[in-house]
Amino acid sequence: MIDxxxxxxxxxxxxxxxxxxxxxxxxxxxxxxxxxxxLVHAIALRRLGTPQDAEDVTQQVFVRAWRGRATxxxxxxxxGAWLVGITRRQIADRLASRRRDLELAxxxxxxxxxxxxxxxxxxxxxxxxxxxxxxxxxxxxxxxVRLAFFDDLTHQQIAALTGLPLGTVKxxxxxxxxxxxxxWRRKEGAR
Amino acid sequence: MNVHPxxxxxxxxxxxxxxxxxxxxxxxASCAACRSHVDELARTVALAQDGVDGAAxxxxxxxxxxxxxxxxxxxxxxxxxxxxPPERPKARRRVLVAVAAAVVALAAGVAIGLGVGxxxxxxxxxxxxxxxxxxxxxxxxxxxxxxxxLTATEQAGVRTMAVRLTGVPDTGGADYxxxxxxxxxxxxxxxxxxxxxxxTGYTGSFTVPSNLPxxxxxxxxxxxxxxxxxxxxxxxxxxxxxxx
Numbered sequence: 026m027i028d029x030x031x032x033x034x035x036x037x038x039x040x041x042x043x044x045x046x047x048x049x050x051x052x053x054x055x056x057x058x059x060x061x062x063x064l065v066h067a068i069a070l071r072r073l074g075t076p077q078d079a080e081d082v083t084q085q086v087f088v089r090a091w092r093g094r095a096t097x098x099x100x101x102x103x104x105g106a107w108l109v110g111i112t113r114r115q116i117a118d119r120l121a122s123r124r125r126d127l128e129l130a131x132x133x134x135x136x137x138x139x140x141x142x143x144x145x146x147x148x149x150x151x152x153x154x155x156x157x158x159x160x161x162x163x164x165x166x167x168x169x170v171r172l173a174f175f176d177d178l179t180h181q182q183i184a185a186l187t188g189l190p191l192g193t194v195k196x197x198x199x200x201x202x203x204x205x206x207x208x209w210r211r212k213e214g215a216r
Numbered sequence: 217m218n219v220h221p222x223x224x225x226x227x228x229x230x231x232x233x234x235x236x237x238x239x240x241x242x243x244x245a246s247c248a249a250c251r252s253h254v255d256e257l258a259r260t261v262a263l264a265q266d267g268v269d270g271a272a273x274x275x276x277x278x279x280x281x282x283x284x285x286x287x288x289x290x291x292x293x294x295x296x297x298x299x300x301p302p303e304r305p306k307a308r309r310r311v312l313v314a315v316a317a318a319v320v321a322l323a324a325g326v327a328i329g330l331g332v333g334x335x336x337x338x339x340x341x342x343x344x345x346x347x348x349x350x351x352x353x354x355x356x357x358x359x360x361x362x363x364x365x366l367t368a369t370e371q372a373g374v375r376t377m378a379v380r381l382t383g384v385p386d387t388g389g390a391d392y393x394x395x396x397x398x399x400x401x402x403x404x405x406x407x408x409x410x411x412x413x414x415x416t417g418y419t420g421s422f423t424v425p426s427n428l429p430x431x432x433x434x435x436x437x438x439x440x441x442x443x444x445x446x447x448x449x450x451x452x453x454x455x456x457x458x459x460x
C-alpha cells in the first residue's frame with residue numbers, strides 16, 4: 026500500500042548506470058550526463074559565476090568521469106556523489122587558476138580587470154544537490170515533500186489535500202527526507 | 217533511557233509546520249543521537265528551501281556541452297571492455313531528413329578528428345571463400361585516404377556481409393559508425409549494424425536476411441552516429457560504395 030519500490034528504484038537506476046559506466050559502456054556516460062548534467066552545471070554556475078566557465082567545467086567533469094571511470098567505487102559512493110566530487114575538484118582548480126592569474130597581474134604591476142565574481146559558499150553545492158534530488162523523487166513522494174517544505178502544511182493537512190492515507194503521507198515524508206539528507210550527508214565520503 | 221521515537225515521528229519533528237509532539241520533544245532533550253538526526257533532517261529542509269531558488273539552473277547545460285564532451289573524447293568513447301555484438305537487427309525504415317545544423321556539427325567533429333592522426337592502411341584479415349562485393353569511398357569531409365571493403369560470404373544459405381574500414385580518422389564528432397544498405401534515391405534503407413573499432417580501423421560482420429530486396433538496396437553506406445536515442449540514419453554519411 027505504501028510504495029515499497031519507488032525510492033529504491035532510484036538507487037537501482039543509479040547503480041545500473043554506474044556499473045555500465047565502470048564497464049566502459051559509452052551510453053552510460055550519456056545517461057549520467059542526462060541525470061546529473063543539470064546538477065553539475067548548476068553547481069559550477071553558482072560557484073564560478075560565469076556561464077562559459079560553468080560549461081567548460083561541466084564538459085571537463087564528464088570527460089574526467091569517462092577517463093577516470095576505474096576510480097568509480099560502487100561500494101563507497103553513489104554515482105551523483107562521485108560526479109559532485111569531481112565537480113568540486115574541477116571548480117577548485119579553476120578558482121586556483123584564477124587566483125594565480127590575479128597574483129601574476131599584481132606582480133607585473135598591471136591593474137586587473139575587476140575581480141572575478143565572488144564564489145558562492147560551499148553550502149550552495151549541498152542545497153543544489155538536495156533541490157536536484159527533490160526534482161527526481163517519485164511524483165507522489167515529491168509532491169508530499171514539497172507541500173511540507175514549501176507550503177508549510179502538516180501531515181494531516183497534506184493527507185486531507187491529497188486524499189492519501191495518513192500513514193502513506195508520513196512514510197513519504199520520512200523516506201523522502203532521508204533520501205534528500207543522503208545528498209549532502211555522504212558527499213564527503215565519495216572519491 | 218527511554219525508547220526512541222519511531223523514524224516517522226523524528227521526520228515530522230524536523231518539518232517546519234508540524235506542531236511539536238511533547239513526547240518526542242522530551243526524548244530529544246535527553247537523547248543526543250536522535251537530536252543530531254533531527255538536526256540533520258531540519259538542515260535538509262533548509263537546504264531544499266535554499267536550493268529551490270536555484271532550480272532554474274538545474275534545467276541542464278545547453279546541448280553544446282554534450283557535443284563538446286563527445287568531441288573531446290572522440291574515439292575514446294567507444295565500448296572498450298565488452299563491446300556489443302555487431303549484429304543489431306532492425307526493422308526497415310525510411311531515411312530521416314537530416315537537419316542542416318546536425319550535419320554541420322558532425323562535419324566539424326569529423327574535421328577535428330582529421331588532425332588527430334589517421335590509422336595506417338593495414339589490410340585486415342578476411343575470411344576465405346568470400347568475395348569483395350563493394351569498395352567503399354569516402355564522401356563528405358573525410359580523409360581521402362580512408363577506404364573500406366564489403367565482402368560477402370555465403371554458407372549454408374546464410375549470407376554474411378563483412379565490412380572493414382581502414383584509414384578512417386578518429387571520428388571526433390561521432391559516437392560510433394553504422395552500416396546501412398539503401399537504394400540510390402535514399403528512400404529505402406536498412407540498418408546492418410554498428411562497427412567495432414580495432415587497431416587498424418573499423419570492422420563488423422552482419423547476417424543479411426534472405427528476403428531483403430538486394431537488387432533495390434544496392435548502395436552500402438557508412439554513417440557517423442551519436443548515442444542520442446534516435447535509431448535513424450544521422451544524415452551524415454562518411455563512406456559509400458555500390459554493391460557489385
